[in-house]
Amino acid sequence: MIGYIFRRVLAVIPVITIVAVFVFLLLRLTPGDPAAIIAGDAATPAQLEKIRTSLGLNDPLPVQFATWVGHLFQGDLGISLISNTSVSSMIADRIWPTINIAIMTIILSVVLAVPMGVLAAWRHRTWADYAVMSFSVLGFSVPVFVIGYIFIQVFSIELRWLPVQGYTAPSQDFGKFLSKAILPCLTLATIYVALIARMTRASMLEVLGEDFVRTARAKGVSETVVLFRHALQNAAVPILTIIGTGFALLISGVVVTESVFNIPGIGRLTVDAILARDYPVIQAMILLTSALYVFINLLIDVSYSLIDPRIRY
């Protein structure tokens, strides 16, 4: 087991390296002078030269790469061109709202979707199944911002139950965090509930047809035990895959929701950086999201082998 995890972690290194090279080249290989792109149209030659020196653009490419990677290892992601502060501290300020929202969304999605999917599979081709499937089609097809605005209209403006937008850290006031986070989380969760419920249903349907489920029934155990102890764990691998990728997508895809609900997370940081062409920030965001994907995939792979004893690589 330890050996397996060790090997999986080692396998991460080449992936991260390729991503790092790509991110590095992103700026260096864009046509024209990166300094000119960064500085914009109205830059003076002196400003250009200053940017070139600060980015180390006068050095040969491999040297630049080595310096850049060296800085990465010290947690130095560069200096923002707009705010002139360090990119790492900008991200550190903004990442917690995003992570908190993402975790809450994924918990909400799993809690809603897995029982829905199990129910749909258990009551295959009955109204319960059709209800779950219809909801799931709806959840897929309605855009996130529409759902967000509908929720705001209903719960905040008409019913006045919840605040329209904003964010409070859970460490400050957990109740306020919940009341402000619930709408964005529900909004984000719709599509994941749809996705996870569908995957759970499909996976459970397959497992419920297996011989060992018949064996369990022949033992005289109750349906709840058949469904949740015997079937669900066997159906878990694809469900877990969807949850994992869903979580990674969430972190990188919160851009819209953070804008709609005015949450100071990395989604909005990215949007602002793109609009302002703040290349060091964009670079850092790409690097961060890819690292996150790789890390979550690692986590999923390891958890497979915990769920299913047959998986030992």
Add this chain to the structure above:
Amino acid sequence: MKFSTKSFDGVPPVLSIENLTVGLTGNPAAKPVLNGISFQIRAGETLCLVGESGSGKSVTSLAAMGLLPKSALEVTGGRILLQDRNLLDLSSRQMRDMRARHLSMVFQEPMTALNPVMRVGQQIEEVINTHTRLSQKDRQKKVLDIMEQVHLPDVERIYRSYPHQLSGGQRQRIMIAMALILEPQLLIADEPTTALDVTTQRQILSLISELQAKHGTAVLFITHDMGVVAEIADTVQVMKHGELVEQAPVETLLRHPQMDYTRKLLQAVPSLTPRPARETAAAASALTVQGLRKVYGASGWLVNREPTNAARDVSFEIPRGRTLGIVGESGSGKSTVARCIMRLIDPTEGSVKVGDLEIATLGRAALRPHRRHIQIVFQDPFRSLNPRWTVGRSLVEGPLNCGQDKQVAMAKARELLALVGLPADAIDRYPHQFSGGQRQRIAIARAIAMEPDVLVADEAVSALDVSVQDQVLKLLDELQQKLGIAILFITHDLRVAAQICDEVVVMQKGRIVEHDTAANVLGNPKHPYTKALIDAAPGRDWDFANFRELKAASA
């Protein structure tokens, strides 16, 4: 042959099925799947339910367990009495309480019947948890005790094992332990040994009778194997198309079958006596295998594994127009050899010659034009044909790949269908519209379409009923005579091997342990493993087709 001679006069019935009818759910007009079945099983009795696939054997057992798939099948009439209690009147909750406590079931496929992510000890213990209140210590003691009773070795270790860490025979023992731990009055065993090797089958059969004698359990044993019936049955029920055809004590049934269907069924059982020898062929060799070896799982970077020799030092030769059989138990390497010869996998070393052409070392691209000389028929005709392609399309795919004209190939396909005994309109139909036997004929036609010199049949009749098996074997024989193909016939079934092979190779753990003519291998085996295999073949002393002992035939 020693048949059971137990008498059950005056023994009260444990299970009485009275006029049981099962039909398709929501479709009362359709022909019933079970049509008025009635029989009884008494305490300590073993009743064998025999019949071909689709005869309703499994439906009967699932109906008794209350496990019919509700969306497909429902009981439409009759009674199922377990010691005077009609199971059909019980609520689903009451029925759940009955299972494992009063009646339990062992299924066919031990590989899939256990939950793969749960330790087997816990799976047995779950039965106790569901039905009784016992302390943790008593529960574990009871589980270990029943595991001892089913003769599992090293029970403490196996208690903590997962199913994939156990052999097929061990898993079936776990299933039996699970079924018998609460000492039910009735055990239903649905083809419990069909998926097992003969030597393992023999152990499991004797285990069931041992435990039955010990606990006085009534056993409903479902099988299609007449050999097994001869070994274990007290009473036999023959089923056909959802109806009972004939019931009799085992010896009476095998000696004096009354109904035509029963006679037909028995006559189709292949005999262990080899076919009359054909004169040794002077023809050139069609397939020559020399020193074939296949190693799996050599250790690699950061992986430290013992390599497995799936096959080593395998050599044989098949002349044109003759059949060589490879027999052996699962894991003996027979399928590995077939796949190496087909180059579906690459042999580690050795030579495979088709005619004079060495194919073991050819590259993928160089091999392609020669593929047509050697074709294969797989075991499961339900999965080996593309379900979304018409039969015609499957048949011409190979010839088209070899550059044949489409019109010519289609015309040829029609001829082939006639040759394998299928109607001409089969060409536009899909595989699911055919029975298992018909599909295997299609699979054979597909192989023959390439006009191969060598045909590899990998357990090609193992999934078929005996009567169909008989027809397919005859078909292969006919094709061989017409086309002069050499056949490599891989099987675990000695009876089948006896019927079709000129020569037999016996494999064990990747090696050939015996190689001789079929008559010598089956009639006068030299190697202890061959002897053990023949010895374990159920009903080997009985000549089913002639309703008498084998010795009487030779005398």
